[in-house]
Every structure is written in C-alpha cells, then in structure tokens.
Amino acid sequence: MNLTGFRALTIREVKRFMRIPAQTILPPIISSALFILIFGSFIGGNVGEVEGVPYILFFVPGLVMLNVITSSYSNSAFSLFIMRFLNHISDILTAPLSYLEIVLAFVIGAVIRGMIVGILIFAVSAFFVELTFHNIFLTAFFIIITSVIFSSIGLIVGLWAREFEHLELFTTFLITPLVFLGGVFHSVEMLPEFLKGITYLNPFFYLINGLRYSVIGTSETSLLLSFGFPVFLALFFFGLTVYLFREGYNLRT
Amino acid sequence: MKESAISIKGLVKNYGKLKAVNNISLEIGDGEFFGYLGPNGAGKTTTINAIVGLLNYDKGSVKVFGNDVVKDYIQARKLIGFSQQELMFDPFLSVRDILLYQGGYFEMKGEELERRVEKLMKDFGIKKNENDTFRRLSGGMKRRLQIAKALVHEPRILILDEPSAGVDVELRHNLWRYLSRIHKEGKTILLTTHYIEEAEKLCERIGVINKGKIVALDKKEHMLKELSEQLIKIDLKEKINKLPKSLGKYKCDLNLKKGRITIKCKNAQSQVAGILRDLDKEGLEVINLDIVKDNLESIYIKLTGERNELNGL
Numbered sequence: 001m002n003l004t005g006f007r008a009l010t011i012r013e014v015k016r017f018m019r020i021p022a023q024t025i026l027p028p029i030i031s032s033a034l035f036i037l038i039f040g041s042f043i044g045g046n047v048g049e050v051e052g053v054p055y056i057l058f059f060v061p062g063l064v065m066l067n068v069i070t071s072s073y074s075n076s077a078f079s080l081f082i083m084r085f086l087n088h089i090s091d092i093l094t095a096p097l098s099y100l101e102i103v104l105a106f107v108i109g110a111v112i113r114g115m116i117v118g119i120l121i122f123a124v125s126a127f128f129v130e131l132t133f134h135n136i137f138l139t140a141f142f143i144i145i146t147s148v149i150f151s152s153i154g155l156i157v158g159l160w161a162r163e164f165e166h167l168e169l170f171t172t173f174l175i176t177p178l179v180f181l182g183g184v185f186h187s188v189e190m191l192p193e194f195l196k197g198i199t200y201l202n203p204f205f206y207l208i209n210g211l212r213y214s215v216i217g218t219s220e221t222s223l224l225l226s227f228g229f230p231v232f233l234a235l236f237f238f239g240l241t242v243y244l245f246r247e248g249y250n251l252r253t
Numbered sequence: 254m255k256e257s258a259i260s261i262k263g264l265v266k267n268y269g270k271l272k273a274v275n276n277i278s279l280e281i282g283d284g285e286f287f288g289y290l291g292p293n294g295a296g297k298t299t300t301i302n303a304i305v306g307l308l309n310y311d312k313g314s315v316k317v318f319g320n321d322v323v324k325d326y327i328q329a330r331k332l333i334g335f336s337q338q339e340l341m342f343d344p345f346l347s348v349r350d351i352l353l354y355q356g357g358y359f360e361m362k363g364e365e366l367e368r369r370v371e372k373l374m375k376d377f378g379i380k381k382n383e384n385d386t387f388r389r390l391s392g393g394m395k396r397r398l399q400i401a402k403a404l405v406h407e408p409r410i411l412i413l414d415e416p417s418a419g420v421d422v423e424l425r426h427n428l429w430r431y432l433s434r435i436h437k438e439g440k441t442i443l444l445t446t447h448y449i450e451e452a453e454k455l456c457e458r459i460g461v462i463n464k465g466k467i468v469a470l471d472k473k474e475h476m477l478k479e480l481s482e483q484l485i486k487i488d489l490k491e492k493i494n495k496l497p498k499s500l501g502k503y504k505c506d507l508n509l510k511k512g513r514i515t516i517k518c519k520n521a522q523s524q525v526a527g528i529l530r531d532l533d534k535e536g537l538e539v540i541n542l543d544i545v546k547d548n549l550e551s552i553y554i555k556l557t558g559e560r561n562e563l564n565g566l
Contacts, residue, residue, distance in 0.1 A: 002327070008357025016345050087341045091402075094305045095358035096330040252309045253268075253302065 006101040009092060013109025017075055024075070025116060028067040032121045035063055036128050039185065050187050053216045060125040061212040062184030065146060067121060068114040069175060069204075072147035073154040075110040077167050080158030089251065099245040103155065107238065110151030111144055118143045131215075138214035145230045146207050150175075152237035159250045178204045188220050203229060256318070258283045258410050258441040259304060264313035266299050273299045274310070275465035281443060281458075283318075283409075286436045288456030288473070289445045292557050296465045297445045298338065301414055304443075305335045317410065331359065334408035338415040340395040342387040348398055349374070349383040352405055359406035366405075373401040376431070392419045400428070410441045417448050429455060449550040463557040476552060483521040485528065487514045488541040499531035521546075 017024040040056030047055040083089035092102055125131055133139055157170050182204030188196055199205050200221065210226035213219040219226060245251065259281040266274040274296045281287045291297050302308035303315050306326055315322045317329040342351050352373060356366040374380040377397040382390060390398065400416060413432075417425045425448075432455060436442050446452055452459055452473075459476055461469040469476060492512040503524075504517045518524055521544045532539060 002358075002360055004360045004362050005358040008354050011357075012343075012346075012354055019345060082344075086344060087339055088343050090305075090307055090335070090337055091343070091355065092358060093307060094330055094333070094335050095355075096327045096360065097358060098327060248309050252307055253299075 002097055002101060005095060005097045006105055009097065009102065009105035010108050013079060013105055014112050016079055017113050024113060028071060028117050029120050029124060032063050032067060033124045036060065036125050040128055051216060051218050054129060056125070056129045057216060058187070059185050060122065061215045062208050064118045064121045065208045065211050066179045066184050068118045068143050068146050069150045069179060070171060071117045072110040072114040073150040073171065073175065075113045075154065076106045076151040077154035077158040079109070080106065080155055081161050081167055084158070093251060100242050103238070103242045103245055106155055107148055107151045110154065111147040114147030115143055133215055134217035135214050139211065142207065142211040142214055142230070145234050148234040149230060149237055152241045155241045156237070156244060159244055178202055183208050203233065206230065256283045257281065258285065258318060259443065260316040261300070262314050264300065264303060264310055264315065266303065266308060266310045272465045277462070277467050279460060279467065279470070281441065284439050284441055286442045286455055286457045287444065288452035288459045289443060289462065290449070290452055290459060290553055291462035295462045297462055298414055300462070301412055301445065305333055305412060306330060332409045334403035334406065334411045336400045336403040336413045336416060338418060340392070340399055342398065344386060344388065347384050347386055348379055351387065351398065352402060355402045356405040361406055369405060373404060377401045393421060393424050396420050410443065412443045414445050415447065416444065417446060417451055449553055453548065461553060461556050468556050482517050482519060484545040485516040485518065485521050485525060486543040486545065487539055488512065489514070490538040490540045497532060497535045497537060499535055500528070503528070
C-alpha cells in the first residue's frame with residue numbers, strides 16, 4: 001500500500017475545504033443556528049415534547065444529519081469534479097496510487113468535514129438546550145457512516161457530471177426533499193397513515209432515526225434496520241465508486 | 254538495444270469509427286532519447302496516454318520495464334514522470350505545494366522530498382514563485398513547473414508531451430540543455446514535439462505516426478540517410494538545350510532558362526566526381542555546384558503530407 005501517497009491525497013482533501021471555511025464550514029453552522037433559534041426556541045416552546053424530549057432536542061439530530069449529508073456529498077462531488085473540470089486529475093491518475101486508496105482518501109476528507117460540521121451544530125445547540133447523548137459512540141458511528149455513503153455518492157456524481165449544474169441537481173431534487181421528508185423536523189407519528197408507509201421507504205428516515213436514537217435514546221423503527229441499512233448503503237456505494245474508478249468511468253478516454 | 258523501457262505491442266484504440274491508434278508496436282530502450290512525431294490528431298497523445306494510464310485501449314499490450322500498465326499499474330507508474338501538454342495544476346496549491354504533493358503521491362517524504370523540491374525549484378528557476386498559485390505564473394513558468402513536477406520522484410522514464418509548446422527561445426534552449434544532461438545521466442526520454450529541430454537536435458531515434466499508424470521508425474541518422482534525397486545543382490558556363498547523354502543514367506531535370514541541371518540522388522558525395530567526369534568528357538564546363546540535403550523537417554513533411562493538408566485549409 002502507498003501509505004505516503006494516500007496520506008498526501010487525504011491531507012490535500014482536508015486542506016482544500018479548510019482553506020475556504022466561508023464556503024464549506026460556516027454556512028451550515030449559521031443556517032443551523034437560525035433553525036435552532038427560530039424552530040427550537042421560538043416555535044418549539046409551543047410544540048411541547050416529542051418522543052418524550054423537548055422539541056429542540058428532537059430535531060437537532062435531524063438537523064445534524066441534513067448538514068452532514070450535504071457537506072459530505074458536496075465535499076467529494078465538487079473536489080472531484082473541479083479536478084476533472086480543470087484537468088489536473090491526471091496528477092493522481094498517473095501516480096502509483098491504487099483506486100481504493102484514491103477513493104478512500106476522498107471519502108476520509110469528506111468524513112472529516114461531515115464530523116466537523118456535525119460537532120459544531122451540536123455545540124451550537126448546547127447554547128439552547130441541555131445536550132446529553134444516549135450513546136455518543138453511536139452518534140459518531142452514524143455521522144461517519146452517513147458521510148461515507150454520501151461522499152461515495154458525491155464521487156459518483158462527480159464522475160458522471162459534465163457541468164457544475166449537474167452537481168446541484170442531485171442536491172436539489174433528491175437529497176433535500178428526501179431528508180426533509182425523512183423526519184428532520186417531525187416524528188413519523190405526526191403523519192397521516194398513508195404518509196407513514198411512504199416514510200418507511202425513505203432511506204434517509206433510517207439515518208435520521210439512527211442518529212436521533214444515539215442522542216435521545218428512543219427509536220421510531222427497528223434498530224436493526226437503522227444500523228443495517230446504512231452499513232449496506234455505505235458498502236454498496238463505496239464499492240461502486242471504487243469499481244467506477246477502476247474502470248476509468250469518465251476518467252480515462 | 255538495451256532492455257526495453259517501454260514496450261508497446263499491437264496497440265489499438267478506436268473512438269467510434271475513428272482509428273486513433275491502429276495496431277502500433279514500438280520498443281523504446283532503457284536510456285534512449287526517443288522522438289515521437291506526427292501531425293495533430295495523428296495518435297501521439299493517444300499512445301502516450303496508454304503508457305501513463307489515462308487511456309482504456311481496445312487491444313494490445315503496453316509494458317514499462319516489463320510491468321504491464323494495466324495489470325501492474327502501480328509498479329509501472331512509479332517508473333514514469335509525465336509532463337502533459339496542457340498546463341493545468343491544482344488551483345488551491347502554491348508552486349511549492351504542487352511539487353511537495355506530487356512527491357507525496359510518489360511515496361517521497363520528509364527531508365528527502367524537501368531537498369528534491371528545493372533543487373528542482375532552483376534548477377527550473379521557479380524558486381522566486383514558490384508561494385504563488387499557478388494562475389499567477391506566466392506560460393513559460395507554468396511549463397517549467399510542469400516539467401519539474403514530472404521529475405520530482407526521479408523517474409527512470411520521462412515522458413514529455415509537447416514540452417516546447419508556447420515557450421520562448423531562451424527557455425527552449427535551456428530546456429534542451431537540461432534534457433541532454435539528464436539523458437546523459439541515464440534517463441529514458443520520450444518526447445513528442447512539433448519543433449522538428451528539437452527532435453533533430455536531441456533524439457537518438459525517431460518514430461513518425463500518421464493517421465494512427467507508425468510510418469517511419471529508425472535511428473535519426475539512418476532516417477536522414479535512408480529517407481532523405483539530396484539535390485546536386487550544377488550550373489554550366491554554356492547554356493544547353495537538352496540534357497547531356499552521359500547524364501541519362503541519373504534522375505535529372507534541366508532548367509533551360511537558367512541552364513541549371515538538377516540531379517536527385519541519395520549519396521550525392523559519392524556521385525559528384527563521376528558526374529563531373531561525364532560532363533568534362535562532353536566538353537561542358539561547370540561553373541558552380543551545390544549539394545542540398547534534406548533535413549528531418551522535409552522528411553517529416555514527405556511522410557505525413559502535413560504541408561499538403563495545411564494548403565488545403
């Protein structure tokens with residue numbers, strides 16, 4: 001294994017987003033702070049408890065999940081697409097790095113960004129509510145596994161895209177609606193019967209439910225599904241990404 | 254020839270109906286300076302991309318010091334330094350960091366890497382720009398950085414795709430001196446260029462590719478000798494109306510107006526004495542004789558028909 005090369009590419013990925021925090025770190029923190037202030041403090045006071053906890057504590061894990069998903073997706077999708085767009089991706093494609101090492105370096109970079117964003121949103125929420133974790137290791141697990149899934153998807157979209165607009169299509173038409181409908185702000189119990197059924201088909205619901213369980217200790221669905229499904233998705237999309245890199249999809253002519 | 258640094262056998266790459274590279278085979282020896290010439294779209298960059306791992310080719314095999322570029326791609330890539338034609342770099346990094354990361358990808362680290370990067374920045378005159386991003390560099394400085402980047406890990410093979418494109422004369426000559434030096438130190442160099450003078454000056458062996466096929470492949474001197482024609486131009490004191498009988502065995506032209514005889518042949522020097530004797534026998538006095546040799550450029554134009562294509566534009 002080319003550990004030195006792998007390390008260099010991982011550091012490059014982390015430094016890339018750390019160099020532009022106003023684009024990569026601050027926006028999700030500021031928008032989350034506003035959500036917490038308005039929905040948590042102003043409106044949440046009138047909602048009362050949901051699933052046995054204050055509303056603000058109920059939706060903060062959903063908010064974290066929303067931003068971890070968009071941050072990890074954007075990190076790898078934009079980084080890879082810019083490399084392709086500016087045609088300096090040949091630097092890593094002609095280096096003695098295996099395709100697994102290349103994909104892993106991109107994914108680790110995105111996981112680190114996802115974790116930083118997640119930790120900072122939890123930190124902001126601590127100013128508004130007494131924050132306790134049912135199992136902080138599970139919290140880390142769900143943030144990491146979610147980042148792996150969406151950074152892999154980001155890489156696939158980064159390979160497929162021909163223009164910058166294609167990167168946003170996925171966020172606008174798939175991620176954002178499914179995350180919101182997956183229960184960022186609401187409990188599945190609040191929905192009419194027919195929408196409950198649809199929610200159980202939404203993969204984002206299991207990710208949000210899993211992270212929420214790690215914070216408040218109650219789950220709205222089978223815990224096995226909330227653990228198993230993300231692990232399956234992470235393995236599937238990570239494996240698919242490595243396969244596409246190996247095949248040279250939109251990388252080699 | 255020594256051990257093959259690069260061995261290409263039966264390489265085929267099609268883009269739809271276009272045969273970009275059509276069953277080419279090529280061996281480049283260890284320590285050789287090889288010039289790869291051809292018009293735009295002939296298949297030069299396609300061949301190079303197959304060697305460095307930027308191409309999924311359809312048929313054939315490419316090996317670098319015995320390592321298959323597909324099956325043993327990691328070993329193969331360790332041995333190659335590649336300077337591509339396009340001058341694009343990581344926009345987030347400084348000149349220094351571009352070189353440091355490149356070394357990192359090639360398993361270099363610590364002081365060894367720092368020393369190497371310092372040396373290359375000095376050798377290529379980019380030390381003063383070490384903290385600039387590439388967008389602040391001139392075209393010439395970008396080219397210097399591009400070649401320095403290819404050399405960071407001290408590869409056994411250096412592949413340069415059009416290294417002189419867009420650089421001024423001084424830099425081109427400095428680059429030639431540098432390449433000659435590292436070639437003498439043992440580096441295998443594969444160079445594509447549009448400057449025929451560059452290939453003529455630097456390369457030991459030349460391959461010419463046209464429309465996806467190699468149309469000439471030989472040592473530079475052999476190519477010049479075998480493919481070149483020389484012209485013997487003879488001016489006579491008296492104007493003549495028809496070619497002298499004794500010159501019937503040669504491929505001759507007579508310019509009646511100038512009274513100049515032009516003879517096309519391959520070994521002019523060895524034939525001049527006989528021609529002069531033949532003319533003397535017929536009582537024709539020679540007042541001027543000139544031998545015009547083909548250079549690589551005229552051979553290249555003959556092989557590729559590039560001039561005709563341009564005239565057709």
